[in-house]
Amino acid sequence: MANLFTNFAGIKSPNPFWLASAPPTNSGYQVMKAFDTGWGGAVWKTMGVPVVNVSSRYGGVNYRNNRLIGLNNIELITDRPLADNLREIEEVKKRFPDHAIIASLMVETREEWHQIVRDVENAGADGIELNFGCPHGMCERGMGSAVGQEPRVLKTIVEWVKEVAKVPVIVKLTPNISDITRPAIAAREGGADAISLINTIQSIVGVDIDNFVAYPIVDGKSTNGGYCGPAVKPIAMNMLKNCAQHPNVNLPLSGIGGIENWRDAVEFILLGAGNVQVCTAVMHYGFGIIREMVAGLSQYMDEKGFETINDFKGKALPNVLHWEDLNLKYKVVASINKDKCIGCQLCYTACEDGAHQAIGVLHNGDRVPYIKEENCVGCNLCSLVCPVEECITMERRDDATEVLSWKERTLANDIPTTFNDPRGGGVHHPVYLPNEAFETPKPVHYKA
Amino acid sequence: MPEYKHPASEQDFEQNFASIKPLMNATEAYYESSRCLFCYDAPCIKACPTEIDIPLFIRQINGNNPLGAAQTIYQSNHFGHACGKVCPTEVLCEGACVYNHQNVKPIEIGRLQSFATQKAINSNKKMFGLKPNNGKKVAIIGAGPAGISCACELRMNGFDVTIYEAKAQPSGLTVYGVAPYKITNQEVLEEMAYLQNQFGFTILYNHPIATKQDLQNLEQQFDSIFLGIGLGETSQIGILGEDLDNCFGAVEFIEQLRMEHHQVQVPQNVVVLGGGNTAMDAASECARMGSENVILAYRREKEAMGAYDFEYELAKTAGVKGLFNAQPIEIVGENGCAIGVKFVQTTTQNGQLKTIENSEFVVPCNWVIKATGQSKRVQFLQMIDGLELDSKKRIVINPNTYQTTNPRYFAAGDAVNGGKEVVNAVAEGRKAANAIVNCNL
Known part of the structure; x- marks a missing residue:
């Protein structure tokens, strides 16, 4: 039987599913409800000096009939007094001692960091997450992603925190940077116990084309926000892989970014995540999705014979190589199952117009x-x-x-080196002549 | 108890004849349009007699451009809204949808089409760039689907168009002959008003062209004449008792129903003769008007019926009962009134329909509705000099030019094809218009 119990950098939780620091963890009321529904841990909405927020705060990206494949927000960290948050953390811990509460923090000075770390530890937090990721509002004040984008500053702040912290310290990274491993290494050098990634991506999710203003609209104006949801998952997984494979990072990794079901979680774990954090899916569907996630993960582990998360953590990493190490001799071609084909001819037009003209259609009704x-x-x-x-x-x-x-061809001096080198791959591949474009039959309405 | 009670009011009537393809709201249209695969060289286009670029207009709906979608539709089919509702989409565009091969519900193309065109009709924005008047004049006889379609296309090309319509309303069978649960009078007439406003043709109502003199006048005044005259009354079966009271044609019954709605009184027992779509409509309508026993009698096997399967299913759900292999041999009467139909049982042997001896039986009823086909307007057509008809009395045309054997006359629609769907008449009317354009260049 699968055992979902997780020990992440010393923080224990009944399963690897944590709520990410975000609106769903804004209050004890919400976290209490979440744990009662089955969530294993919660990273409390980032605490610091309480902010003032705007209304409205979110913009969504829909794809056809699917809502919120991406979500962007311009909400800041908590706007609630620290004392209220601390009291509620204590209450939740009392009721759910085996669940993990991680305090997300964002302040400015060394003194503030020392003070707030001690405060949340006293309230019973099992771990601390440093919010170096928020890409809107806070970064303009020198916090959030402004820190995450400056490895030197990041390292210094981690050091300040580690001067007093007794519980594990997780550093949450911003993806708004060209090489994610640089801040990750800086976090390790500063003494961090773990890394979580990714925070949201700077974004504009859409524009009101009648009023000429981007979303979300605040009194006729807008600003860039942080992007999350299923659309960012591929970006998050790549950054996770980069950190997991880098020998100098070598820290437990908490995976975040577009996770909404058990399969997403498995993919993150296979790429090296020790646990996962979820926000957008809960903001969309509520805490109840945890039931599907726990059930699906357990079933997957049972089917594969994995007893714990560690049994398959990072199992896909050895198979993610650099491009230069891939086998150039491997050759696959497409094959169409005639019995299954429904005749939409999307493959034809995709290959014909968007690829290598390797699919043909008959013009006899078949x-x-x-x-x-x-x-x-x-x-x-x-x-x-x-x-x-x-x-x-x-x-x-x-x-x-x-x-x-x-790589081997390079070592053997067998790679194309000049513009018309016959060793280039396309030389041996058929390409139609430009004028043949007019000979290919077109559907009746395809005329400019 | 029957499925339906007699509608006592217009409201009751609307309930009994609730649309089977109700208008979508924006959300439904968005969801449904999201499902379209945007097939290459899509089979739905090929299945549409008017070749509407269906994947394009669905993509336009999905991109929140319903007026653009309507423009795409009207560029191919001027009865875009009506066709979305009255077309047998199950056997045309939707029947060709590739989802059928995956056992997935096909895209509801008809309803999406009506959604987009309704937006255009409501907005009434000018959407079509008409060419300047070219001084040529065309007379169109009949404001049915073929005639109106032809008129729109001719106006696009700068022709002056006058339509002569014998009845009081435009659109022909769309308003007079289609079952009310497919489209309402208001829906039809709104689209006709929209077209007239967009294209600016003239319709002279209650203005039948009936005499040789009428035709000569047209020939003098116009460069070309288009015949969109459709079909005539229900034809005689040729059996005893057909002239009795309470025995009449389905087309005539449906027309009365379309015009008088709940004021039409139907009796308890009705026998409908025929196996085509009009028979299904007439039977279904009697049931929805409150007749308790509606028997649909067809002389061959059920499978041989000309009606689409879904039309028969629709009639059955309204409470209609099928009677097959029953050939009517006499309308039984009393005091000049029909009181039943005498049938003989039949069987099919080697493809030949045979009657079975001594198998006669009588189905008593109060009404007999004949849905056994409409006659051709032969008498009228014979007044046109040199106009040739084929053996089935259909107007002979050159399939490339839609020109009749009298070069001044062009023709399309039921009078040429013998009686098909609205969409066929629309497609042909449009092609005929283009032929008239070429001919007058």
Whole structure:
């Protein structure tokens, strides 16, 4: 039986699902409810000197009929007095002693850091998370992502915190930086016990095209906000992988960014996360989603024979290489299952207009396209646009006996080096002549 | 107890004839349009007689541009709104949707189409750039789908168009002959008013062209004449008792129903003769008007019916009962009134329909509705010099030019195709207009 109990950098929780520091952890009322519904931990909404917020605060990105594939916010850290938050932390800890409460903090001076760290520890916090990620409002005052973007400053503040902290210290990183491992290494050098990532991405989610103002609108004006939700998951996973693979980071990693179901969590754990934090999905669907997440993760672990999270943490990392180490001899081509094909011809037009003209269609009423193997580079695009499960599959064509990477070719001096070098990949690949574009039949309405 | 009570008021009538394709709201249209795959060279376009660029207009709806969507629709089909509601989409665009191959519900193309066109009709913004008047004049006989479609297209090309309509309202069978649960009078007439406002053709109502003299006048005044005259009255079956009271044609019954709504009184027992879509409509309508027993009698097997499956299903859900392999041989009367239909049982052997000896039986009823096809307007057509009709009395045209054997006359719609859907007449009327344009260049 799967055991979801997690010890993350010394912070124990009944499962690896924490609420991220955000509106869902704004009050004891909410965290109490969350733990009662099954959440393993909560990172309290960032505390500091209480702020003043604007209304409105959120902007959403919808994709077709799916709402909030991305969410952006311009809300700041807590606007509640510290004393109220501390009292509520104490109350929740009393009621849920085995659940994890992590205090997210953001202040300015060394004295303030020392004071607030002691305060939250006294209230019973199991850990501290330093908010070096907030990309709007706070950074303009020299806090949040302004710290996360300056590894030197970041390291100094971590050192201040570590001067007094008795509980584990997690540093939350901003993705608004070109190399995520630099602040991660700085955090380690400063003495951090763990890293969490990612915070939100600076963004503008949309523009009101009638009134010429971006969203969210505050009295006819707007500002950039922090982007999160399912849309940011790929960016978060890449940054997680970068930190997990870097030998000088070497800290427990708490994965954040677009996680909304058990599968997302498994993917983050396979890329090195020791636990995960969730916000947007709860803001969209409420605390109840934890039931699906816990059930799905347990079932996955049972099926795979994993007893604890550590059994599969980072299991996908050895298979994420640098591009130069990939096997250039590996060759797949697309194959269409005629029985499954519904004849939408999206693969045809995607390949024809957006790839390598390796799919043809008949013009005799039979709508099932066919693959022109000699043109197929095995890019996957057709299989990605196909609306039918397992209708287009990528079939291996090399005999699996040869392995040759770009790195090896480079070492062997066998790479293209001049503009018309015959060793370039495209030389051996058929391409139609420009004028042949007019010979390809077009649908009746496709006229400029 | 029957499914429906007789509607005592207009409100009751609307309830009994509630739309089977109700208008979508913006959310529903957004969700539904989100599902469209945007197929390449989409099969739905090919299945539409008017070849509307369906994936494009659905994408425009999804991109919150319903007026652009309506423009896409009207560029191919001037009855965009009506067709969205009255087309047998199940066997046309929606029947061709690739989702059917995945056992996924096809996109509700008809309802999306009506959603977009309704927005255009409500906004009444000028959407079409008409060419300047070219001085050419065309007379159109019949303001049905073929005639109106032809008129819109001719106006686009700068022609002066006058439509001569025998009845008091435009759109032909769309308002006079379609079941009210498909489209209401108001919906039809609003679109017609919209078109007239957009394109600026003239319609002369209650203005039948009936005599040789009428035709000669048109020939003198106009460069070309378009025949969009449709079909005539329900044809005779040729059996005893057809002239009795309470035995009449389905087209005539539906027209009365469309005009008088709840004021039409139906009796307890009705027999509808026929197996086509009009028979389904007439039977369904009697049931919805409160008739307790509506028998739909067809002389062959159920599977041989010309009606679409979904039309028969619709009639059944209204309470209609099917009677198959029953060939009417006499309308039984008493005191000059129909009181029943005498049938003989039939069977099909080697594709031949055979009657079974001594199998006659009588189904008593108060009404007999014949939905056995409409006659052609042969008498009228014979007044046109040199106009040729085929063996089924359909107007002969050159399929490329829609020109009849009298070069001044063009024709399209039911009078040419023998009786098809609104959308077919619309498609043909438009093509005929383009042929008239080419001919008058």
